Amino acid sequence: MALEHALLVALSERSGSGYELARRFDRSIGFFWAATHQQIYRVLRRMEEAGWVVRTDVAQEGRPDKKVYQVAAAGRDELARWLAEPVQPTTLRDELGVKLRGASLGDEGAVLREVERHRDEHAARLEAYKSIQRRDFPKPDALNGRELHQYLVLRGGIRAEQSFVDWCAEVVDALRAEGPR
Amino acid sequence: MALEHALLVALSERSGSGYELARRFDRSIGFFWAATHQQIYRVLRRMEEAGWVVRTDVAQEGRPDKKVYQVAAAGRDELARWLAEPVQPTTLRDELGVKLRGASLGDEGAVLREVERHRDEHAARLEAYKSIQRRDFPKPDALNGRELHQYLVLRGGIRAEQSFVDWCAEVVDALRAEGPR
DNA sequence: TGTCACATGTAACCGGTTACATGATTGA
């Protein structure tokens, strides 16, 4: 149950509507916690009921009203409480591993192509993250506070994607080497 | 929805009861797809209804009956179908990233200690995986077929844990360097 | 005496996914 807290973090940086949050998630906290707009809308309503955030309706011309949320005192308290609380380290969860494990029970060529596809997709994400790093954090040694934390989260995304790409490459090499035995 | 297929893979290697599968998961497919015994029991029943597996009740002395499942023809077909089907590459999903991102909104020291704790936990898993590698796959170059696939899945687990440990270490270094400014 | 391994289950809950709906504006 971290979406609440991910939203509190995002709203602490800057207030915004559900729609804005959904887009912001795609390129920051989303590296570690993806969310769809439906889910964000629902959780924001729940958080409003709980008094963690305050809603302000903003009328717009030609567009639907915007519901801008900002963090309330109770939300700040809840976030601080959660930050100090330990969470379980996660385990990998990727169907590709299951497919590879079962490859000999089906079309091995199809599984190989699937691994290549995932490798390319993760390589594309890696490049996207690296370009964010170049653009937003050219001098990482000078960072501190919130900016340093943002940088380190991005580093986590880069490391994870890199390691996935490397693994896929290892798998492809090994399967190609044994394939045409 | 991969637990069905993960179970089909596991049962294709060897038939077994829900209890046995739960334990096997802890040290093989579990690297990529963890599951609790409750969930396994439920899914096995559903799979039996669908005709993917066949159940045989085995009476035991002093212990409850064992329900041993084996893969049926329909299960083999379903597994082959699923293996050839593409899946979405996954995104990281780890609360630790959210906590780090929000560290300046709470007790930064607590977040740092949490990162250290996760680093140690992932390092322990890494060592466990490496010892499996040494014991079960001393000569990886000689592998092929199912054994090669098993080895490559283990390699994925090792790479993921290693990259997580490295990231945590980077975070700890950076936070310690700025901490006592 | 107490805990661990064996073995399976019910029930409630909740977080996340998917499909579908609405409606205006902007730009290719």
Add this chain to the structure above:
DNA sequence: TCAATCATGTAACCGGTTACATGTGACA
């Protein structure tokens, strides 16, 4: 004209988590 962007929502579903329950045998 078509797609994309802005902006929010309902509804159904489903996979996974957590808590609790039961009962024996082996071992420290």
